[in-house]
Amino acid sequence: MNFILLEREDFSGKDRVRIAGRRLEHIRRVLGSVEGTELRVGLLNDRIGKGQIERIDNDALEMSVTLESEPPPPLPLRLILALPRPKVLNRTIAAAASMGVRQIDLINSWRVEKSYWDSPRLLESNLRMQCILGLEQAGDTVLPVIRMHRLFTPFVRGELRESIVDHLALLAHPAADTPVPRNLSGPVVLAIGPEGGFIVREVETFQEIGFTPVNLGPRILRVETAVACLVGRLF
């Protein structure tokens, strides 16, 4: 937590917030902040700035805040992820949020185990918390929109096809000949398969709607590593 993410309900006055719970614990125990300490803060889905601690004790903290800047610009990337194993889902969502990804679609695929869809990690409250952890790490305020699509073909052929007309559409695929492009500035939609990859029919469905399979190199990376590596390369 390099940054204290505030929500509307934290405000007790126009420029005054009161914080308890997880953030207070962190500010006291990890940052070791005291009265007078200045912290970087931001308001969820809004501006960033500074806060100065006016009172802090075991129960709560009060800060006066000034929100004077825009958050960092979004990464022009929409991620389409075959639903990862629950164990890696949290890390992947937090990492994507920390890099400025603003739209994530979790989709089904032949090689996604059915049981993954029953994981409590898919609850909105958990996905939101992982995004918040990523934003707190990065110093950003804008929550990504995360949606789930349990039917592969209707989603890809329908909504995805219609919504990517202005995007460069890429599919990370170990068997592809084309290397991942570099240094893009326009909007990109990037699909990443499950462990073991998308099956041939799924790759063909993506290609039919305009996706280009691209190759990230001879090594197979975990999804959270692949996402970060691709972000570094694309932008």
Next chain:
Amino acid sequence: MNFILLEREDFSGKDRVRIAGRRLEHIRRVLGSVEGTELRVGLLNDRIGKGQIERIDNDALEMSVTLESEPPPPLPLRLILALPRPKVLNRTIAAAASMGVRQIDLINSWRVEKSYWDSPRLLESNLRMQCILGLEQAGDTVLPVIRMHRLFTPFVRGELRESIVDHLALLAHPAADTPVPRNLSGPVVLAIGPEGGFIVREVETFQEIGFTPVNLGPRILRVETAVACLVGRLF
């Protein structure tokens, strides 16, 4: 585990291996392999190829193996990491190994908590296991060399200065003006600071021996995300 990493002691004959324990469990329970199944295999620090299961039961598996190819080429990157928190060390080492990093130096820094150096995760056996998990993920065989340097200045001014003459030396630093370069082919040494960053005096020490501070963008990333993002961008 996309790939079964063999060691010399697994060989019961010239082209024959016998495996038990962790890898057997994975092959049986996750991959669901049976007699006749062909698996991708590699010999530690040696070639990669294929194995065919000849016998498998609760206790062990026997495979005939053919090692016909070289492992993927190494990434020409040496990482200098301020010792990360124990909680993130394992993931960072495994991710770096999975991307083909072959040399990692874990160093002290003003903002590295002293207690991190006492973590059992720094035992050679654990670091080796994290590297193996990364290699099994990636389909690579070559173990990175990991070394530890508890004295910052003697290491940087002494050994590091002497060993980087042929390298492009970069320091990931949020306050830098120069963006991270792209698409390099020569050898790079990349230093990444602790949470909160290197202090000014440390940055100056790196600059004195030829490091250029470079900026990865307006967001602060976790070390394992930053490493992957930088690898994607640099190469």
